[in-house]
Amino acid sequence: GGDDGPEDICGGLKRACELKWQESSRHVFLIADAPCHGSRYHNLADNFPEGDPAGEVPELQLLRLVRELSCKVYFIKSTRTQ
Numbered sequence: 001g002g003d004d005g006p007e008d009i010c011g012g013l014k015r016a017c018e019l020k021w022q023e024s025s026r027h028v029f030l031i032a033d034a035p036c037h038g039s040r041y042h043n044l045a046d047n048f049p050e051g052d053p054a055g056e057v058p059e060l061q062l063l064r065l066v067r068e069l070s071c072k073v074y075f076i077k078s079t080r081t082q
Contacts, residue, residue, distance in 0.1 A: 005044035009036030010056035016071070017064055026071040033078040 009032060016028045035042045036058050038051035051057070065071040 005034045006037045006042065006046050006048070007032045007034045008052075010052035010054065010058055010061060013058060013061035013065065014054075014056055017061060017069065021069060021071075024070075026069060028065060028071050028073045029076060030073065031076045031078055033080075 009030065012030060034044070036052070037046055037048040039046055039049040040051070062073060065073055
């Protein structure tokens, strides 16, 4: 949604960082059909070319998930098939 190509990747990563992880096996699956907001990541039309409107930085969110929360993060690009 939002009439642009990029996705709210930072919003999803933020939610993952806020989870109350209880088990030692921690896996995050990020499934999207487009990159995050911010023209430094792509050349698509973007309603937020400066990046996440809340000021989140995906690289820092990923570092927190991996280093601080000991999560394994998997990226899956969803594409349309014909």
